[in-house]
Amino acid sequence: MEQPIVNAQKAVERPQLSFWQIFNMSFGFLGIQFGFALQNGNASRILQSFGANVEHLSLFWLAAPVTGMIVQPIIGHYSDRTWNRLGRRKPYFLTGGILSALALLFMPNAALLMFLPPVMVGAGILMIMDASFNVAMEPFRALIGDNLPDNQRSLGFSIQTFLIGLGAVTGSVLPWAISHFMGTQTAAAGHVQPNVIYSFYVGAVVMIVCLLWTVLRTKEYSPAEYAKFHPEGTEVEQKQGLGEIVKDFKNMPVAMRQLGLVQFFSWFALFSMWVFASPAIASHVFHVDLKDTTSVNAAKAGDWVTLMFGVYNGVSALYALCLPAIARATSRKLAHSLSLTAGGLGLISIFFVQNQYMLIISMVGIGLAWASILAMPYAILSGSIPAKKMGVYMGIFNFFITFPQIINGFFGGWIVKNLFGGQSIYALVLAGIIMLCAAISVIYVQDGKDIKYAKK
Secondary structure: OOOOOOOOOOOOOOOOOOHHHHHHHHHHHHHHHHHHHHHHHHHHHHHHHOOOOHHHHHHHHOHHHHHHHHHHHHHHHHHOOOOOOOOOOHHHHHHHHHHHHHHHHHHHHHHHOOOOOHHHHHHHHHHHHHHHHHHHHHHHHHHHHHHOOHHHHHHHHHHHHHHHHHHHHHHHHHHHHHHHHHOOOOOOOOOOOHHHHHHHHHHHHHHHHHHHHHHHHOOOOOHHHHHHHOOOOOOOOOOOOOHHHHHHHHOOOHHHHHHHHHHHHHHHHHHHHHHHHHHHHHHHOOOOOOOOOOOHHHHHHHHHHHHHHHHHHHHHHHHHHHHHHHHHHOOHHHHHHHHHHHHHHHHHHHHHOOOHHHHHHHHHHHHHHHHHHHHHHHHHHHOOOOHHHHHHHHHHHOHHHHHHHHHHHHHHHHHHHHOOOOOOHHHHHHHHHHHHHHHHHHHHOOOOOOOOOOOO
16 A cells, blocks of 8 residues: 655664574575575476477576566566555565465476466466566565665675575475485476476475565564655655656666676576576586486486586575675675676586586586675665665666576577577587676676675
């Protein structure tokens, strides 16, 4: 329900929050990322089980960023204008989490709908799942901007990134762990391996539990309290509609535009990794015929990919705790650039790997980049956008995440088929080169405040 905010005469600094208050505020993101990791590590594998060809995978994944581009600015716009008994951001990430959990339950069971092609059902559920993740994610990022003073935001985003990494590790490793303890899981043609199905069920439960933890243990500021922190122009105009998003897009800060190029390179590379890592590693490292989806070796390759995704997310979780110190010692831009360089080299190095255990080294570099991608751009951005527009600008910023994925979705599969001769390993090499471009471009971003993250 929209309410006008009463102006205050003098701005009041938001109080410093304790570590555990920030932890509770971001704990729900652990559940979201648990489910997101299951999607990233297994969606291509599931769609291949349903009959999708490698060169078509990026097209099936295309639905995800398209829905994100539409959903996130709208959710951000309305979450800026929502205050009800549940809160300001809570209604959105709780709704998104519930819908995501339902999608996790249905996606691996798409083959049960005998009257529809499973691959199309699976792709449709993937679209719904990613749209739901998008509903939940950006309100969480805006919550950090709402509740924390500026000098705690890098800490807030780093704790959030740590929890994202922790959720992603457990979500990524779970299919491998179930297979490890139950024996390698295979399935009949056209069906998904049982360990993957069980993992998606667990992911749905974990997501709901984590979100409820944040909803029940985190306080959002009321309109009157919020006005004390932002007395200048904090009124919510009742007649503003979705057209305001276009106006906000045109008036985005300079730093946000510059970060857009960095994000374009970063997320183009990440999309290639998520889409093509499974077939690339299966064929290049495990020497699996990609048309064979029912053999034990194919199942082992798929499980190992999910375990490697767990490795890079584990590195990300630990490195996220180090990022504030690295940024203090250097700068936010340099910390991000060095991290992206490590990620680019990690992606390129997969081409030279023949032993599956050597992939761990590649994943360390990718993990460093992933941690920084989830924290540093938002820490830079949150200090350069108007407080009353935190949600909508976080949503608009998502354009620079979804647009490169859409471009990749249209052309990634074509490039693999026609330029790389169907060898998806070269898509990972290209991704590494593009991530190195991101490392260079971030040096030129104007980080106006360039806060040195003064200790509490």
